Amino acid sequence: MKILVCISQIPDTTTKVKFTSDYTKLDTSGIQWVINPWDELSLTRALEIKDNPLSKIESVTVAHVGLVGTEPTIRKALAIGADDAIRINADPKDAFYVAAQLAEVIKQQPYDIILCGIESGDYNGSTVGGMLSEFLSIPSVSAVSELNIENGIIRLTRQIDGGKEILEITSPFVAVVQKGIAKEPRIASMRGIMTARTKSLKVIEPVEIAPMTEILGFELPKPRPACKYIDPEKPGQLIELLQNEAKII
């Protein structure tokens, strides 16, 4: 079986988000780009599964939609341990566009298990994985916090409100993964970084697809009113303020 992990890159979560002066685009100057944390965990889990010979995973491939400037992020995924990579040479216009591009590639070269992170830390859409499964007309499971393959049986744990469900599914499918799928993201070893340079990174030209959405502009959140401090010796005053001023308890 072959695993495909779809990755996106986002500004490092500690980067201060800035926009161009007309607030229509992200100001990318000074941004540190990282692999989207959920995608990184998906990749980690894919590699953990492949490490177990009983899972019979032949390869773990990463796919990414982005222009040439995003290649360092893809090389990082290869350094962590992916066997090969695909870059679809396009500016990711919206989630629909990205999912459609990925679907075109997968239709040419099928994979058994496709992993997508539940959300990207930039546009917070939670959409690409689900869209991809529908483009491919294959099953999908969302909010996946565990994935195991034993004796050819694929078991997933899905988070539901107030609990979890354990499911079985047959490939091919898309798993949209969240916290829990892997404990800590795997870190590239020195050997990994050396070999990443020689691993295959295939560049595929995009197909013509019109995006469904367009961002008109951004706004920064309104600053919250200054914090009102309460005397640590009289914490009861806090309860009184919550009851009589904020009126929420």
Place this chain on the structure above:
Amino acid sequence: MAVLVFAENWDGNFKKLSFELLSYASRIAEMLNTTTVALSIGKVDRSQLENLGNYGVNKIIHISNELLSNLDNKVYTEVIADIAGKENCSVIILSNNNTGKAIAPRLSVLLKAGMGSGVSKLPLSIDPFTVYKKVFSGNAFARVVLKSEIKILTLAQNSFEIIEKNNNPTIDNIIVQPASEITTQIKEVQKQTGKILLTDADIVVSGGRGMKSPDNWGPLVELAGLLNGATACSRPVSDEGWRSHEEHTGQTGKIIAPNLYIAIGISGATQHLAGVSSSKYIVAINTDKDAPIFEAAQYGIVGDALKILPKLVEAVKEIKGK
């Protein structure tokens, strides 16, 4: 051109989230000068369905197939798309919870519909159809135009007030024949019972590393109980195993939007704030007066959480006793 709203049920019951969603959908229908159709899938009692009628919908469709009681993303998508077509719906609204996130993107592709995910307000305009949503994990908001004929929205939890209005809706009970087979087999279900769910709670009391040890959680849990709230924690606390991972709120944990979030011994790193920044009120209790949590908070106490907590418990007991 009606508005379709997917009303998820939890073991046959609806909850606050459903009513927010219905109220929201009905307001959009008013903006579009059309009607609202609520769709419920899986077995639900008539009294529950009738209750949906209190939130402005004009028609309720109940698909009562026993087989569809469990979520199967592919089959649910096909069933909802089919109803949307029959009812001539131009806007489809789901919650931005696990179920909505599982189905809405599939619907978007099947119906070639633009999607606004996690919207937190009514559309800013109808033509062009412009929605407002959080981006960069709460560090910014975006105005997004959906350019397609059909639009799909998922509504962020606790972002819209419930509006009661009864339009005496009809209730149609139907059985459908799904086009595809069920693709996922559920083997086991584990659910917590009797506790207020973190994602449903109006009040959340949350502890961080400043709680010092897992043994110190007693008064925090008591405070949450007295306030009818849920307990939560920061990532280091769940990583240390002091509290369950289910309680981790933050960018990679649960994203919540309660009316009141009380952060005790939590410094408020960006990743933590990303999970709680939509809370209406934030209270911070921390020994470090420079902790970033105080920038996000409306009320703060600089001091030792372990000394302050028991006093808060006493103060709440006093007002609750009155």
